[in-house]
Amino acid sequence: MAGESTSFLEIRNLKKSFGKGETRQEVLRGMDFSVAKGEFCVLLGPSGSGKSTLLNIIGGIDTPDEGYISINGDKLEEMDEKAITLYRRKHLGYVFQMYNLIPNLNVKENIEVGAYLSDNPLDVDEILDILGLADHRYKYPNQLSGGQQQRVSIGRAVVKNPDILMCDEPTGALDYKTSKEILALIENCNRKYGNTVVMVTHNEAIRRMADHVIRLRDGMVRQNERNIEKIPAAELEW
């Protein structure tokens, strides 16, 4: 088990189920783990293992039946809806498998949508450079490839300079090469800006680039380990 002394994000006895009676399905059955500040943490597991539900609960867009989450000492369960929205606004960045960009805003403006929410946003032009989108800044989402759109969605999340960057299968809809590029970008941001990254994936290979790997199965933590031989995203193979 990994050391918990520097924990930034703490998950304790988290339980969640859906449905009632016969159709009731326990998705999370008592999860415990912590993530340290600035860590690149991968939640790994097959589909149905509860990883996305877990991510949604961490992100404050879903609630647990039992247990709690605390971020930097603040317990989410003690917050009302407004406070949770404020928490998301100030501390979280989200990247989804689908990019969910706003179709009638251009690349730069889509990133500004993220910047608007932050009290200390990063420089939008710098982000565009880092993401390799400088030349595409005035293009609309439907003029971009899937990989480019995902870059924009990363830009939108990162520009807030969030404490935690939540990534839900960010490469799920991308090809091998593009996936690696995207992972490298996330890695780069993690390193450069020191955000804690929590990434959900079913891709075994990705665990190798993480600081901290948590394996889930049937709603339980099966393995919680530090990655000693971390390799750069560019060197990943699958």
Add this chain to the structure above:
Amino acid sequence: MHNPLMKRVPRELLKEWPKYLVVIVFMTFMIGVVSGMYVGHDSMVAAIDSSKAAGNQEDGNFELEKKLTDTQIKEIETGDMADVRDFLLDKGYEEADKKVEEAAASELKKTVKQNIEDAVRAQCQALGVTDETAIQDAVEKAIGENYDAALTEAKKSDEYKKALDDAYEKAHKEVEDKVDEEWDDISEEYDLEDADFVSRPVTLHEHFFHNEEEDYNSDGRKDTTLRLYRSDSEVDKASFNEGRAPESEDEIAIDRMHAANVGVSLGDEITVGGRKFKVVGLLAYVNYMTLHEKNTDLMFDAFGFDVGMVTPEAFEKLPSALHYSYVFQYDKKPADDIEAADFSGDFMKALITRSAVYENDLKDYVPEYLNQAVNFAPSDIEGDTSATGILVYILIAVIAFIFAIMVSNTVEKESAVIGTLRASGYTRSELTRHYMSMPIIVTIIGAVLGNLVGYTLFKDIVVDLYYNSYSLPKYETVWSPSAMVKTTVIPLVLMFFINLFVIRSKLRLSPLKFLRHDLKKTRRQRAVRLPKWSFLARFRLRVVLQNIPDYLVLIFGVILIEVMLCFAFGFPDSLDHYAETAPKMLFTENQYILTDMKDDDGEIITTETPGAERFSSTTLVQQKQTDFSMRGTGGGLSEDITVYGYETNSRYIDMREEMPDGQVYISSAYAKKYGFGKGDRLSLSEKYEKKSYDFTVAGIYGYDGAVAAFMPQDNFNRIFDKDKGDFSGYFSDEKIEDIDNKYVATVITRQDITKVTDQLDHSMGGFMKVFQYVLFILAIVLIYLLTKIIIEKNESSISMAKILGFKNRELSAIYMLPTAVTVIIFTGVSFLIGYAIMAGLFKIFMLSMDGWFRFYISPRGAILSMLFMVAGYLVVSLADFRRIRKIPMDEALKNIE
């Protein structure tokens, strides 16, 4: 930093420009119309107010049978009640004294003569004279010699004096008893012992007029009744729209509206009362903004009635009877209509007592606040303005709902984006504001443009519309802050709250639900099971079920528009129908009502005109139910009912039935308007008295031309305390030529029956045509917006179906047929609803007015009203077909995420 989401708004506007253009044009038009109405209204009200001051307008007028003396005028001006009891007593005493005096004198003469005769006879008997002739001679002689002295002596006697005093006392007592009884009746009738009575001092002005025959095209036939005043009148003055006041005896100025209607211009020659006059002025009298001949007229009549002025010299020479009309102005003005009613009530009581004391009949009394000719136009403008206002607000509410639906669809389409934004920390309020901005911006654009066209183009159209109906003074446009509020703030508020409600409830869901495209508020229900129809039929039904809110708004819109179409087609039809049927039911071509049944020489006025028949008539009042009375529509709380007394075996009123006192036949118009039937009780009262009469309805007489009651003339004379054989005038199918005009108070002809509808047709007919086309366009706009929403919502399904191999025609049938069926079914249903609503509204409207005609829509009108709606749909369906055809196949693939 500005919210970057706001940058979407102008782009969305540009991308979807046809849709927003339609909405903006529609809003601009609607708001423009209301703005124009309000500005036109406020400008005209300002002009009317200033003309009232400049024209030295009356506070009321009354007409008497005879001219008042200067003393009488001064007495009326005090506003005090005359002591009717005192007057009756004086009159009674005077008559009684005269009678007592005469009786006493003749009694005394008899007694004195008898006394002398008795003395002579006693003397003769003493002297032994027995010859009766000699005795008679002696008596005659003695009377001749002693009568005067004896009479004087007798008069001095205490006995005589006492007897005389007793007689006086007795007679006076009788008079007092009689007067007390009479006074009780009168004071009760007129409420003369009202403790709240306050004297209302006034200034009186003579404002005499003649009702002359006007022949404006000099063809020798009477076209119009022209009411002429003197050009030097100091009250109720006219303003001149063109020309000037007459200066010589052969000059005349007449009403501008009437002149325009009948095609008379400055410089034309018209025949009035048999003399030719040159028209030198076209005017608008301050107290004749609408040409109401009588205050009780259902509608003004700018064709058949006219007002004007001639010089005092020409006035003196006019042939018809002079009407002794007086105008009064309160020394202290009432503050409002409520106070005006109090003032008028008090003044009328005082006036009634004066007319009784002066033995001068009060023929008409109209306080300014009830004067139709003064109040009809402003209140009609007011009514039109608020009605249009309400209509526009309803339409804007409909547009607001359409917007809300459009935004809801956008929210559904952008569900994942909204989920992401909410997950990233965008608050619900920020997103609500964002989605609200489009409807609000569009409304602001519509309101600004609407006010611009309202203040410029529409104001003139509206003002012209009123100038075509009313005799209004010249006006200047005034800036109206209240119009600005009503045309900008109210639409914005409507748009704001309706959208706020819909969008907020739409955005209430959790971010997760948005991310999952799970926008049903409740758990997904099991799909509705459909009957075993053909696949296409079930497919179509699914489309309807899936778009229920859109169809509901569509149905509401169809109902709203079809109801209005029903009005737009039914109103002119109703007028035509009345104009066509009412004159056919006329029981006589002419009703001549005489000023008096006797001429100046006391001879009964007769005519040799074949078929002329005497009749009696009077006007009583039917109280209306107050909840049906709408202020400002021209009617009051009561309606004048003409009660006819017809001769036995009348050739005009076909009534063979015996009718006991207390029973009447009522006209079919009367029965329909008030819902009376055989056996119902009527309570009619005198207009200016508290006296009322109860009648039982013996039957309905088929006559739609007037609200009237009928009874045999003998019953009439008995009930109304008239002598047997009294009458009011002549019915005659032929024109009566052998009665001097000065004895004819009024002639009621065919034109009088249809003048209501003629006038309504003239002032509203054109407007109705325009209204029909506006509604057609409205139908197109509404159906266009809603079908566009439905098709857009299903774009990817349509695209997918195309990929699967469905043809454009099949897809059109699936997505368009439900709309077509909905529109057609609900057009039919709405027509029935519209007809019922209009018939009901018409009844309420007519109850608030005097007179009667019912709502009628011809089969042609009915079909057209529905065709306009369906045609509107057909136009849109062509656009829809094109839209479906143009949806590309890759739409389904492109938008898969």
